[in-house]
Amino acid sequence: MNQYNKDILEYKSIKELMNLKKMQVLRRKNNLTQAEVAMALGVSASSVAKWETINTCPRAELLPTLADLLHCTIDDLFGRGKEETQ
Template sequence: MNIMRERRLRGAIPSQRAVAEALGVQESSVSKWERGVSKPRADKLPIIAKLYGCTIEELLTSND
């Protein structure tokens, strides 16, 4: 999920907290996704892709 961190740091999303609030998850979950420790549930992928302005495929194939 490296693409998530890269896009957030480039200003697409202001903070992990903003992502967590938009998705209805814990901020620690977003941190784990960005670090590659865990992956989001499949039902969250369309929302994440829209939030970050990328495709689901890009989320799934990004290298950690």
């Protein structure tokens, strides 16, 4: 079992697994506002803000569109990709 799988077993929720603080960096890197991301995904701007502060998570079906919008992979959203965001 690799380290990532071991880490997954220790997480209590998907919120802890997703590195959504990285989402904010990716959003800004792409010169997008929370409102623009929200409009593209059909959610409220407050939902995007909550994702970025890890209060809630996006629905699974939104992840491919979110990754496309932020020009990254779903793995990047989970902190598993090689995308450099800092």
